[in-house]
Amino acid sequence: NAGVTQTPKFRILKIGQSMTLQCTQDMNHNYMYWYRQDPGMGLKLIYYSVGAGITDKGEVPNGYNVSRSTTEDFPLRLELAAPSQTSVYFCASSLSGTRSPQFFGPGTRLTVL
Amino acid sequence: DAKTTQPNSMESNEEEPVHLPCNHSTISGTDYIHWYRQLPSQGPEYVIHGLTSNVNNRMASLAIAEDRKSSTLILHRATLRDAAVYYCSRAPAGNQFYFGTGTSLTVIP
Numbered sequence: 001n002a003g004v005t006q007t008p009k010f011r012i013l014k015i016g017q018s019m020t021l022q023c024t025q026d027m028n029h030n031y032m033y034w035y036r037q038d039p040g041m042g043l044k045l046i047y048y049s050v051g052a053g054i055t056d057k058g059e060v061p062n063g064y065n066v067s068r069s070t071t072e073d074f075p076l077r078l079e080l081a082a083p084s085q086t087s088v089y090f091c092a093s094s095l096s097g098t099r100s101p102q103f104f105g106p107g108t109r110l111t112v113l
Numbered sequence: 114d115a116k117t118t119q120p121n122s123m124e125s126n127e128e129e130p131v132h133l134p135c136n137h138s139t140i141s142g143t144d145y146i147h148w149y150r151q152l153p154s155q156g157p158e159y160v161i162h163g164l165t166s167n168v169n170n171r172m173a174s175l176a177i178a179e180d181r182k183s184s185t186l187i188l189h190r191a192t193l194r195d196a197a198v199y200y201c202s203r204a205p206a207g208n209q210f211y212f213g214t215g216t217s218l219t220v221i222p
Contacts, residue, residue: 004156031208042200042212043157050208058209090156098145098204104156 002026004105006091012111013081021076021108023091031094032074033058033102034066036087043090049074050097081112116140117203117213124219125191133186133216135201140181143206148175148186150197151215157200160186196220 007022025032030051035043035058045058049068063085065077074093078085088109092102116139125131137146147162161168161175163184168175174187188195198215205211 033210042214043210045209045211048208056208059211092156097208098147098206098210101159101162102147102149102157102210103159104149106156107154 004091004093004103006089006105006108008108009106010109012113013078014113015081015083017081018077018079019081019110021078021089021091021110023074023076023105024072025074025091025093025103026072027093027095027103028071029093029095029103030071031097032068033092033094034064034074034076035090035092036060036085037090037107038087046076046089078110083112086110086112117201117211119199119201119213119216121214122217122219124221125188126221127193128190131188131191131195131218133188133199133201133218134183135185135213136183137201137203138182140203141205142181144181145204145206146175146177146181146184147202147204147210148173149200149202149212150195151200152197160199162204191218191220193220193222 033048034046047066049055091105094102118136148160149157151157176185200215201213
């Protein structure tokens with residue numbers, strides 16, 4: 001049982017490039033989340049999903065897109081990278097939303113230059 | 114979340130209890146309260162959560178004020194491995210979690 005896995009661990013992008021951050025969970029959780037964490041700050045929710053085919057915006061969705069075609073996978077897409085998107089990105093999952101614990105992945109550290 | 118406030122830092126001596134406070138003055142009746150902790154360069158780790166009643170698990174206890182506008186995470190005997198940033202999260206019934214800015218706990222040997 002690997003829990004929540006994220007790839008890549010590190011990435012450097014140039015301004016205007018695109019990339020997809022991958023997230024997979026093997027706990028059969030319905031809910032999945034993407035957060036960003038800026039240095040010395042707390043977590044901000046980007047997007048979340050309550051099940052395959054259903055996604056919704058969080059606090060800071062601008063500049064990102066998501067899709068959820070399977071229960072296991074929840075990729076995050078950056079279309080036109082900007083320096084303001086330099087951050088650490090965490091994926092998380094939970095069985096039944098806010099009524100149950102969230103389990104986090106190890107994170108992806110992204111730098112946009 | 115500007116509505117969830119925590120002290121920036123706290124210190125505790127090893128093997129003594131630690132009480133980490135969180136204010137969530139605008140909490141509604143159906144909002145859950147979650148606590149997570151994060152070690153450097155790692156993802157956050159679930160600690161405990163609750164709705165109205167105090168909660169205990171193997172890691173910690175959660176004391177929720179009667180009016181629910183504040184809560185306290187209690188580590189019964191701090192160890193060096195408990196040194197981390199602790200985040201309180203207000204979680205409205207449904208789907209989203211709103212995190213505070215966290216309390217950095219230093220444990221003194």
